[in-house]
Amino acid sequence: MREKSLEPIDVETKGGKDMETPVPSAYSSTADLFETGTVDPVYQAKARILNATMQEMGMGKYQWWLFAIAGFGWFADSVWPLLSGLILSPVLSEFQFSSPFLSLAQNVGLLVGAIFWGLGCDIWGRRWSFNITLFLAGVFGLAAGGAPNFIALASLLAVVGLGVGGNLPVDSAVFLDFVPGSHQYLLTILSIWWSVGQLVVDLIAWPLIANFSCDPSAPAGTCTRAGNMGWRYLLFTLGGMTLLLWAIRFFVFPLEESPRFLIGRGRDAEAVAVVQRVAKFNGVECSLTVEQLERAGDAALDAAGQDQDKKATRVLSESSVFTGEHVKALFATPKLAWSTSLLIAIWCIIGLASTLYNSFLPFLLASRGAEFGDSSYNITYRNQVILAVIGVPGAFFAGWLVEQRFVGRKGALAISAGLTGVFLFASTTARSSNALLGWNCGYSFFSNIMYGVLYAISPELFPAKDRGTGNGLTATATRIFGIIAPVIALYANLETAVPVYVSGGLIIGSGALALLLPYEPAARPPFK
Numbered sequence: 001m002r003e004k005s006l007e008p009i010d011v012e013t014k015g016g017k018d019m020e021t022p023v024p025s026a027y028s029s030t031a032d033l034f035e036t037g038t039v040d041p042v043y044q045a046k047a048r049i050l051n052a053t054m055q056e057m058g059m060g061k062y063q064w065w066l067f068a069i070a071g072f073g074w075f076a077d078s079v080w081p082l083l084s085g086l087i088l089s090p091v092l093s094e095f096q097f098s099s100p101f102l103s104l105a106q107n108v109g110l111l112v113g114a115i116f117w118g119l120g121c122d123i124w125g126r127r128w129s130f131n132i133t134l135f136l137a138g139v140f141g142l143a144a145g146g147a148p149n150f151i152a153l154a155s156l157l158a159v160v161g162l163g164v165g166g167n168l169p170v171d172s173a174v175f176l177d178f179v180p181g182s183h184q185y186l187l188t189i190l191s192i193w194w195s196v197g198q199l200v201v202d203l204i205a206w207p208l209i210a211n212f213s214c215d216p217s218a219p220a221g222t223c224t225r226a227g228n229m230g231w232r233y234l235l236f237t238l239g240g241m242t243l244l245l246w247a248i249r250f251f252v253f254p255l256e257e258s259p260r261f262l263i264g265r266g267r268d269a270e271a272v273a274v275v276q277r278v279a280k281f282n283g284v285e286c287s288l289t290v291e292q293l294e295r296a297g298d299a300a301l302d303a304a305g306q307d308q309d310k311k312a313t314r315v316l317s318e319s320s321v322f323t324g325e326h327v328k329a330l331f332a333t334p335k336l337a338w339s340t341s342l343l344i345a346i347w348c349i350i351g352l353a354s355t356l357y358n359s360f361l362p363f364l365l366a367s368r369g370a371e372f373g374d375s376s377y378n379i380t381y382r383n384q385v386i387l388a389v390i391g392v393p394g395a396f397f398a399g400w401l402v403e404q405r406f407v408g409r410k411g412a413l414a415i416s417a418g419l420t421g422v423f424l425f426a427s428t429t430a431r432s433s434n435a436l437l438g439w440n441c442g443y444s445f446f447s448n449i450m451y452g453v454l455y456a457i458s459p460e461l462f463p464a465k466d467r468g469t470g471n472g473l474t475a476t477a478t479r480i481f482g483i484i485a486p487v488i489a490l491y492a493n494l495e496t497a498v499p500v501y502v503s504g505g506l507i508i509g510s511g512a513l514a515l516l517l518p519y520e521p522a523a524r525p526p527f528k
Contacts, residue, residue: 033460033461033519033521034333034335034336034463034519038332038333038335038336038463039332039463039465040465041300041301041303042297042300042301043263043264043463043465044300045296045297045299045300046263046268046293046296046297047260047263047464047465048296049288049292049293049296050259050260050263050271050275050288051181053275053286053288054178054179054180054181054275055180055181055182056286057180057278057279057282057284057286058180058182058282058284059179059180059182059183060278060281060282060283060284061281061282061283062178062278062281062282063178063179063180063183063282065253066174066175066178066179066253066255067175067186067190069248069249069253069255070171070172070174070175070190071190071192071193072134072167072171072193072245072246072248072249073130073133073134073167073168073170073171073172073193074167074168074171074190074191074192074193074194074197074455075193075194075196075197075200075245076133076134076137076163076164076167076197076242076245077164077167077168077194077197078193078194078195078196078197078198078201079197079198079200079201079238079242080106080137080141080160080161080164080238080242081106081107081110081161081164081355081482082197082198082201083106083157083201083234083235083238084102084103084106084157085103086201086202086205086209086231086234086384087102087205087209087231087234087235088102088103089213089377090209090213090214090223090228090230090231091150091153091231093213093214093219093222093223093228094214094223094224094225094228095149095150095153097150100486100487101150101154101486102150102153102154102157103355103485103486104483104486104487105154105155105157105158105161106154106157106158106160106161107161107355107479107482107483107485107486108158108161108483109157109158109159109160109161109162109164109165110161110162110164110165110479110482111161111165111476111479111480111482111483112161112162112165113133113161113162113163113164113165113166113479114165114166114169114472114475114476114478114479115165115472115476116162116165116166117129117133117165117166117167117169117170117472118166118169118170118468118469118471118472118473118475118476119326119327119468119469119472119473120468120472121166121169121170121173121261121468121472122261122326122465122466122467122468122469123326125257125258125261126170126173126174126177126257126258126261126468127255127256127257127258129166129170129468130170130171130174130249130255131246131249131250131255132163133163133164133165133166133167133170134163134167134242134243134245134246134249135163135243135246135250136159136160136162136163137160137163137164137167137239137242138163138239138240138241138242138243138244138245138246139239139243140156140157140159140160140163140239141156141160141235141238141239141242142235142236142239142240142243143156143239144156144157144160144235144239145232145233145234145235145236145239146232165475165479168455168471168475169468169471169472169474169475170468170471172187172190172455172456172458172459172471173258173459173467173468173471174255174258175187175190176459176460176464176467177258177259177260177261177464177467178256178258178278184456184460184521185399185402185403185456186399187455187456187459187460188395188398188399188402188452188453188455188456189395189396189398189399189452190395190452190455190456191394191395191398191448191451191452191455191456192392192395192396194395194448194451194452194455195388195391195392195394195395195448196392198387198388198391199385199388199389199391199392201234201238202381202384202385202387202388203385203388204234204237204238205234205381205384206377206378206381206382206384206385208230208231208233208234208237209230209231209234209377209381210230210377210378210381211230212228212229212230212233213228213229213230213231213377214227214228254277254281256274256277256278257270257274258274259271259272259274259275260464260465260467261465262274263293263465264464264465268290268293268294269290271293272288272289272290272293275288276288326465326466326468326469327469327473329463329465329466329469330462330463330466330469330470330473335518335519338518339461339517339518339519340461340462340470340473342513342516342517343458343461343470343474343517344473344474344477345477345510345513346413346454346510346513346514347454347458347474347475347477347478348477348478348480348481349481349506349507349509349510349513350417350450350454350478350506350507350510351477351478351479351480351481351482351485352481352482352484352485352506353502353503353504353506353507353510354447354503354507355481355482355485355486356485356488356499356502356503357424357499357500357503379433383433383437383440386437386441387437387440387441387443387444388444390441390444390445391444391445391447391448392448393445394444394445394446394447394448394449394452395448395449395452397449398412398416398448398449398452398453399452401415401416401449401453402453402456402457408520408521409453409456409457409460409520409521410457410514410515410517410520411515412449412453413450413453413454413457413511413514414511414512414514414515415511416446416447416449416450416453416511417450417507417508417510417511417514418508418511418512419442419446420443420446420447420450420504420507420508420511421503421504421505421506421507421508421511422504422508423439423440423442423443423446424443424500424501424503424504424507425500425501425504426439426442427439427440427443427500428500428501447507450507450511457517457521458470458471458474459471460521461517461519461521488502
């Protein structure tokens with residue numbers, strides 16, 4: 001493809017002479033979503049150039065590869081947190097322990113992973129974080145399959161959580177940093193991988209646990225290892241699968257460091273080299289130069305009236321040592337602080353509600369199924385597969401919904417959260433196994449929409465240079481409350497509808513909070 005022409009703009013040089021520098025027309029990015037003073041003016045000026053260049057190149061082979069590769073993170077985030085609920089009954093039969101402790105151990109690992117990788121990827125870069133997280137999950141997931149006792153199993157799953165906890169904070173930042181603004185809605189559709197993960201793990205768990213486990217009615221601690229290998233086979237399979245996904249990331253796809261991270265560190269030449277390599281991978285030409293970025297930054301400094309002598313040495317992130325600057329940047333103005341605080345609150349509420357319900361859904365289905373006379377593993381996991389299938393079209397519907405003029409991201413999140421809560425409430429009216437399954441199908445469909453929108457709007461509402469930190473804060477919030485959920489379960493009767501009522505009310509409340517968010521990414525025109 002021939003090189004695309006770029007319109008020149010006027011900038012004032014250091015010596016006062018006007019020059020024309022070919023700079024792409026500025027694409028309205030997340031930097032332009034925020035009010036003046038929220039984002040560093042030099043970074044904002046350079047980010048506009050990068051955004052315009054990405055838009056000029058369009059959605060190419062590199063971005064479609066990244067859609068698949070980043071999706072592995074959604075897949076892992078779906079598979080591994082769901083695992084503690086899937087293996088709970090057979091593990092209880094073999095190891096006698098209080099059931100919420102398995103989910104608690106895994107959520108502690110997810111919490112540490114969210115903090116470490118989310119905040120870290122804004123300090124040392126996105127690339128290494130992107131690759132290491134899946135490796136940790138795969139290796140320790142395999143090891144967990146050979147756990148000799150509950151303590152070993154819980155500890156190994158906690159380390160799995162350490163890796164998995166960083167997937168969504170890092171992967172969403174990586175994807176959004178490379179995708180052209182006209183295709184940002186694909187971040188919502190990436191949740192298809194989350195739905196596929198649910199389906200895959202349920203399809204694998206169904207035959208393994210149903211055919212290689214003790215009778216579910218056996219007293220806790222009475223099963224032998226030889227007669228209860230199903231959950232171990234499941235861990236071996238998922239661990240190996242996760243390592244395969246890591247190998248594809250590490251050896252097959254040439255992931256580049258984020259150019260937005262690089263310009264935030266003052267490494268303009270490296271950022272330009274990355275964009276040029278992406279253009280070459282896509283088979284297009286790109287005229288972006290270091291001079292364009294430097295002149296844009298100089299013009300921004302001139303407009304801000306800052307010292308000319310600082311232009312050449314200005315670096316937005318001073319070192320690879322965590323100083324808290326990225327956290328402070330997320331509260332730079334009252335409006336941004338309100339947005340960040342609301343997002344954290346929404347993630348807290350949904351983290352508590354969803355973990356309280358999802359982590360114990362197989363247990364709930366089995367215990368309620370016992371009342372209806374069909375509590376076998378076959379029925380329980382058949383229902384899990386049906387629920388996973390129902391969730392798949394939700395991702396595509398979410399991608400369509402967020403682009404609708406009178407709905408947008410906030411409206412889609414509010415609507416889907418409200419309906420998710422409604423179906424949870426309705427499930428308490430079930431008087432048969434099929435009725436319970438039917439209500440949960442509605443829950444599965446709308447909760448997948450809710451998560452798809454939530455995973456997309458969160459990184460969009462953070463400035464790009466602080467996006468990993470913002471994702472880390474929201475992920476940390478949901479993991480903290482994910483830890484609280486099994487603690488609540490220690491003192492609650494899971495065979496009653498109380499956890500369902502609590503979960504439904506909390507999710508509906510989170511949808512109401514979404515309407516109070518001060519920014520709406522979907523409301524921006526594609527070009528300024």
